[in-house]
Amino acid sequence: MAVRTMSGVWRWRHNPLRRRTDLAEAWLALVTLVVMVLAVPAVGALCGSLTDASLRQALAEQRRHRHVTAAVVVARAEHQTAPAQPDGSMGRVTRTRVVANWTAHDGSSHTGTLGTTLKAPAPGATFRLWTDDHGSPVPHPMTTGAAATHAVFSGICAAAMAAGLVEGTRRLIVWRLIRRRYERLDRAWARYGPDWGRTGAGS
Template sequence: MRAISGLWRWRRNPLRRGTDLAEAWVGLVALVLILVGGPVIGALTGGAAQDALQRTARAQLESRHLVTATVIRKLNRSPLDADPETSSGRDLRSRVVADWTAPDGTTHEGKVMADLQSPHAGDHFGMWTDLHGRTAARPLDSATATTHAVLAGTGAALLTAGVIEGARRFALWRMIRRRYARWDRAWDRAGPDWGRTGTGS
């Protein structure tokens, strides 16, 4: 709507100032840059993020392995854990002492988090380790990598649009300041009695 109301700046009329046309051009250039530059930068950023994240996901999947661990005993809740009265996604995990066999064939035992709500000795659960059996975080999956890449591309496009809009507003602010300065000089030249009857006669 604002762009439509600004179309008068393009028409030839005796009241149109040079700054009006300059403001119209600044607005048009900013609009084109937002509509073209924003999506292009977003696509380039998203594509680069997608490539990097997919490489990371493949590398993690190659270096991390899902093994089956066996519960030896459940550990008491840590005093640093949240209030047991509150329920959250963490309630589905429990701290246990477990043993597992690494992909290289070595046997390990240690304190780990199990995806079991109420584990008992002998229960089995899956956990991620590196090749030597050290516990590792779940590897990044392809879908999550794609989601992060889309978010990165969208963020880059929005940031680009914000920077362009900020530059447009700054340019308009400078033009308005110059216009006011010219008006002040014009008032000074008119003198203090410009409105009095008989001035200049």
């Protein structure tokens, strides 16, 4: 594509049939190609890097203020199943709801209805529970792998959007060039068309 674009620019330089819009389109294609090759990947890399830094900061914040403890099952809740809380992973699992007791990071005791992945949550069974500094249940911190995946996906989306913007701009400019070309043809035809084919026309 690069060779074809450059050859197109070179071919139109001294072509006697060249119109100004032809050369403009050729240069526009070359500029678009350069931007696609250099700027679009840079935008994707920058966006991915910024997203990664932001997610790492959020991950560090979560790890400082989220603590794991052991919750003890008291009884099954009246409603047996509920969707899992979001935790930064890609999937969702079904949890069984139970009434449980747990001790928070600050030493306070709590009782509440929670979701657990235990298949047979009998009274006295324990399971891991993440809480905040005050003992309220929270999703477990986002994993490093999930953060990296989100950062990569963000970079890819940013690069795709930048490429779409560049290509859309090129198409808009080409459309305007074509419109100008046809406007010139219409003006030329209005000027010379009525005399077309007449003997001595234009002499």
